[in-house]
Amino acid sequence: MSTHENKLCRLIVREHFGPVVEKVANVLIRKGRMPVGMIARITSLTSKRVRECLFVMIQHNIAVYAETQEKTRMVTYYEVNRPELLNRAQIPKVLRSSREWYEREGESIAQTMLLHGKLTITECINDIVAHAGYDKRTSAQRIASLKKSFTRMVKEKCLIAVRPSDSLTATDRDMAEEKRETDKMTLPPTAAEMAAIRRTLGSQRDQELSKTNIVGLKRTLDSVDTDGGDKRRRLDFGELTINEEVEADVFFKINYERFIIRWRNTQIAELYEARLNPTAKTIMNTILTLAEERMINCKEDLSLDLAETLEFQQQELGINGSKPKTGECLDKYIEILEADLMQILKKDGGRTGQYVINLKAASKIMKKNLIQTVISSRFGSPYVRIMNMLLDKGKLEEKMISKFSMMPVKDVREKLTTLCTFGVLNLQEVPKSQDRTPSRTFYLWEVILTRAADALVDRLYHTMGNLRQRRFVEKAKRAVLLSKCERTDVQANDSLLNAAEKKELDTLSGILEMLEVQELRIAQVVMTLRDF
Amino acid sequence: MDFSNDTEKLFYETCLKGDGLTTQEFNTQYPDATAKDMALSVNALLTKGFIEVFQVRGELIYKAIKKEESGKSGSLMGEEQLVYNTIRASANEGIWTKHLKSKTNLHEAVIKRCLRTLEHKAMVKAIKSVKYPTRKLYMLMELTPSVEVTGGPWFTDQELDVDFVEQLTNACYKFVLTKSFPRDNSCIFTTEHTAYPSAQMVLKYIMDKRISQVDLSVDDITMLLDVLVYDGKIERFLNVVDDNWDDEEDTDTDWVYKAVRDKKAESAWQDCPCGVCPVAEFCTESGPINPAGCNYYAKWLDF
Numbered sequence: 001m002s003t004h005e006n007k008l009c010r011l012i013v014r015e016h017f018g019p020v021v022e023k024v025a026n027v028l029i030r031k032g033r034m035p036v037g038m039i040a041r042i043t044s045l046t047s048k049r050v051r052e053c054l055f056v057m058i059q060h061n062i063a064v065y066a067e068t069q070e071k072t073r074m075v076t077y078y079e080v081n082r083p084e085l086l087n088r089a090q091i092p093k094v095l096r097s098s099r100e101w102y103e104r105e106g107e108s109i110a111q112t113m114l115l116h117g118k119l120t121i122t123e124c125i126n127d128i129v130a131h132a133g134y135d136k137r138t139s140a141q142r143i144a145s146l147k148k149s150f151t152r153m154v155k156e157k158c159l160i161a162v163r164p165s166d167s168l169t170a171t172d173r174d175m176a177e178e179k180r181e182t183d184k185m186t187l188p189p190t191a192a193e194m195a196a197i198r199r200t201l202g203s204q205r206d207q208e209l210s211k212t213n214i215v216g217l218k219r220t221l222d223s224v225d226t227d228g229g230d231k232r233r234r235l236d237f238g239e240l241t242i243n244e245e246v247e248a249d250v251f252f253k254i255n256y257e258r259f260i261i262r263w264r265n266t267q268i269a270e271l272y273e274a275r276l277n278p279t280a281k282t283i284m285n286t287i288l289t290l291a292e293e294r295m296i297n298c299k300e301d302l303s304l305d306l307a308e309t310l311e312f313q314q315q316e317l318g319i320n321g322s323k324p325k326t327g328e329c330l331d332k333y334i335e336i337l338e339a340d341l342m343q344i345l346k347k348d349g350g351r352t353g354q355y356v357i358n359l360k361a362a363s364k365i366m367k368k369n370l371i372q373t374v375i376s377s378r379f380g381s382p383y384v385r386i387m388n389m390l391l392d393k394g395k396l397e398e399k400m401i402s403k404f405s406m407m408p409v410k411d412v413r414e415k416l417t418t419l420c421t422f423g424v425l426n427l428q429e430v431p432k433s434q435d436r437t438p439s440r441t442f443y444l445w446e447v448i449l450t451r452a453a454d455a456l457v458d459r460l461y462h463t464m465g466n467l468r469q470r471r472f473v474e475k476a477k478r479a480v481l482l483s484k485c486e487r488t489d490v491q492a493n494d495s496l497l498n499a500a501e502k503k504e505l506d507t508l509s510g511i512l513e514m515l516e517v518q519e520l521r522i523a524q525v526v527m528t529l530r531d532f
Numbered sequence: 533m534d535f536s537n538d539t540e541k542l543f544y545e546t547c548l549k550g551d552g553l554t555t556q557e558f559n560t561q562y563p564d565a566t567a568k569d570m571a572l573s574v575n576a577l578l579t580k581g582f583i584e585v586f587q588v589r590g591e592l593i594y595k596a597i598k599k600e601e602s603g604k605s606g607s608l609m610g611e612e613q614l615v616y617n618t619i620r621a622s623a624n625e626g627i628w629t630k631h632l633k634s635k636t637n638l639h640e641a642v643i644k645r646c647l648r649t650l651e652h653k654a655m656v657k658a659i660k661s662v663k664y665p666t667r668k669l670y671m672l673m674e675l676t677p678s679v680e681v682t683g684g685p686w687f688t689d690q691e692l693d694v695d696f697v698e699q700l701t702n703a704c705y706k707f708v709l710t711k712s713f714p715r716d717n718s719c720i721f722t723t724e725h726t727a728y729p730s731a732q733m734v735l736k737y738i739m740d741k742r743i744s745q746v747d748l749s750v751d752d753i754t755m756l757l758d759v760l761v762y763d764g765k766i767e768r769f770l771n772v773v774d775d776n777w778d779d780e781e782d783t784d785t786d787w788v789y790k791a792v793r794d795k796k797a798e799s800a801w802q803d804c805p806c807g808v809c810p811v812a813e814f815c816t817e818s819g820p821i822n823p824a825g826c827n828y829y830a831k832w833l834d835f
Contacts, residue, residue: 388762463806466823521800
């Protein structure tokens with residue numbers, strides 16, 4: 001929660017919800033959770049306006065609340081949901097990906113969902129159709145296809161049902177559950193009992209997450225004949241089909257986590273493209289898609305087992321795929337993927353023929369690669385050498401670093417301090433004697449990858465905030481021109497703008513594009529470092 | 533060698549046979565030599581520099597110095613001889629003047645004088661150590677300094693030869709690269725491919741192509757390859773070994789190297805001014821340095 005992160009959060013709120021909500025959000029971001037009265041006092045807004053602002057933020061899932069009993073009355077505390085708020089920086093990418101995965105319908109659904117925060121299926125579809133202005137027949141077709149896409153997005157968890165518990169903070173929810181358990185006891189719980197309670201609650205939560213049925217999705221059998229018989233058998237023969245339908249009264253929101261999982265999977269596949277070839281990437285992508293359905297969040301260590309049920313088209317396996325048979329070729333490729341030194345794809349020890357993906361190793365490699373490229377383009381390759389060596393060997397002294405890296409000690413010393421101030425290295429002192437004199441102390445350097453990533457993320461937040469601020473500045477500079485463009489008569493007839501104004505508009509759109517694209521690229525880097 | 537009497541000769545020759553001799557042992561072998569004779573001859577031999585004396589657990593042990601070795605120290609007298617012998621004992625490691633002083637128990641001025649004469653006679657030489665650049669070490673003229681002192685092939689004039697190292701590392705990388713991928717760039721080797729180069733093969737290539745004028749060992753090449761591994765240019769792994777592999781073989785040779793495909797090292801962050809900004813630490817939203825009036829941005833967005 002650095003100042004840079006706070007600034008970025010605030011600027012996102014300003015862009016998406018305007019200056020008044022920004023005021024309220026700013027207080028919550030900087031000072032933590034508080035009730036309405038307090039916010040109103042600090043912001044000097046009326047409490048009605050504060051409530052309105054909080055309503056907007058809750059509607060868009062960026063605020064959560066908690067109720068507590070204080071003496072005789074209930075007090076509601078409001079808090080900002082930081083991860084959800086920072087995810088809003090990824091919105092352009094979300095839109096693009098939904099277009100890629102679910103075509104035009106997916107994009108309009110995602111756009112409408114983001115515009116309204118949370119919606120039911122009928123509200124969402126009606127909104128899209130109303131804005132498009134179709135005649136009756138085409139709109140019926142459109143509704144059908146939108147419904148289909150919506151169901152698919154829910155099924156693939158890109159949209160997720162909103163439950164009442166979602167508007168509470170996660171810690172509050174956990175604490176309430178714990179309290180319910182401890183209230184059952186007559187005596188205050190011991191530490192061991194407390195730990196046991198936490199464990200059972202934790203495993204319950206995990207079970208909840210890994211459940212296969214999706215909230216808000218009804219499964220019905222297609223035909224309703226009543227002649228009984230073995231349903232399972234008939235399902236297998238394809239006489240019956242399961243029909244899945246989204247419940248009409250459930251609200252949904254965009255599930256950023258699922259998007260991030262998919263983006264991560266593509267990035268893992270891309271690792272193989274760089275190391276091996278495009279075919280390896282295709283295969284890895286297919287493997288990851290098979291595993292994706294059962295991934296819950298990005299912090300899992302291993303994927304679940306994958307059976308070897310891959311099927312490929314002939315032409316996917318490279319240009320001269322005609323010579324060896326597809327099956328043989330695939331076997332070889334999987335062998336190569338498994339033997340690769342990144343060791344992401346591994347055979348499951350217990351059973352035969354099953355593979356697991358080591359997601360933790362993959363995310364570590366991606367983070368390492370990213371930090372490496374940053375270091376090498378900012379400082380140069382000798383710095384990368386030092387970093388890699390320390391990652392490999394753990395803690396080392398200056399002299400040893402100089403010896404292994406084959407660089408003179410005085411150069412190494414300078415590089416070490418540079419990297420340390422950048423936040424990649426950590427220094428550990430080991431005194432030889434009690435008096436801790438510097439001359440009788442070992443100074444050991446090491447790289448802690450997670451800490452290095454955190455340090456870098458903070459710098460990146462700074463940059464993202466700067467880019468966003470600059471965007472506002474560029475717009476504000478041309479405020480008069482922009483307001484002229486928004487006039488209805490100008491919008492109808494653009495000859496009302498003179499040549500200089502048109503040129504200025506072009507420059508502005510160029511600048512804005514540059515700044516936006518850059519911020520999005522950095523948001524992607526942040527995602528790799530923070531969420532993977 | 534000239535001996536003034538038979539006892540001297542006898543004593544020297546007995547010394548030469550064994551690995552050290554005490555007067556008692558000599559006495560049991562030759563009971564007819566008197567104590568006085570023996571003392572005189574030992575003294576004479578010592579002054580001539582034919583034998584050395586050591587003290588082991590309170591006993592004096594004499595050791596013969598071979599004829600060819602004694603030639604030089606024999607021609608020296610007293611302190612000079614002592615200094616010379618101490619320097620000789622340090623062999624190819626060399627000895628620091630301070631250590632020389634504490635070992636010989638001589639005054640600094642005396643040692644300085646001795647060293648000057650010894651250097652003048654071209655019997656010892658002064659060298660510099662890589663480990664302790666400020667120390668002046670002395671060793672016999674005819675010896676070559678050990679690796680510890682010179683720092684191995686990577687050092688010239690007590691300094692790491694960065695250019696030489698870089699040149700050789702590049703050569704190693706190029707060699708490994710050619711062996712890592714099939715000719716056709718879009719293809720890859722299957723897992724059965726085992727012809728990845730080991731450090732020994734790289735060394736052979738370097739020596740055959742005469743890339744280095746200096747003699748290199750496998751360890752030296754391994755060091756270079758390790759550097760390449762840390763640079764992220766190559767990878768090290770154990771080669772697949774066949775079934776009839778016996779573990780008596782030295783394990784060093786089993787490591788083989790493979791080049792990594794060149795990654796496009798582009799970082800999104802460095803593409804905008806903030807990624808390379810020298811004053812980013814001072815940049816705040818509304819401070820004297822801020823993104824609104826930033827000159828770097830103005831330059832970047834000027835098109």
